[in-house]
Amino acid sequence: MTHTCRHCKRTFTNELQYELHRDVCSSEALICERCGEQFPERRATRDGWHYRCPNDDCDGAGLGDDLHSVGDFSVASRAR
Numbered sequence: 001m002t003h004t005c006r007h008c009k010r011t012f013t014n015e016l017q018y019e020l021h022r023d024v025c026s027s028e029a030l031i032c033e034r035c036g037e038q039f040p041e042r043r044a045t046r047d048g049w050h051y052r053c054p055n056d057d058c059d060g061a062g063l064g065d066d067l068h069s070v071g072d073f074s075v076a077s078r079a080r
Contacts, residue, residue, distance in 0.1 A: 008038065008070045029070040034060040038070060 003018035004011045008025055012018035024040065030051075031038045035058040043054045044067060051067050053060035060066035 025070065030063075030067045031070050032058060032060040033066050033068060034058050 001015075002011050002013055003015060005018070005021060005025055008029075008031070010021065010025075012021060025038065028041055029038055030041050030044055032053040032055065035053060035055050037053060037055045037058065039054055044051045051061060051063045053067065
């Protein structure tokens with residue numbers, strides 16, 4: 001049986017993997033368009049105004065530029 005995340009549409013064949021993923025994935029989560037990493041919004045900002053990808057190897061920055069809400073990103077990627 002496969003399990004599909006309702007926020008990011010990733011699928012999992014193992015229920016435990018799905019449950020662990022659900023703990024970190026939410027509509028408030030962000031995804032970096034450059035590296036593909038997904039993370040909670042609080043990890044991407046210190047002041048609530050400036051956002052950067054928390055991945056040390058990535059230069060992604062800016063809400064709406066490189067960083068997008070998981071909910072918005074999954075809708076846009078399905079429309080392509």
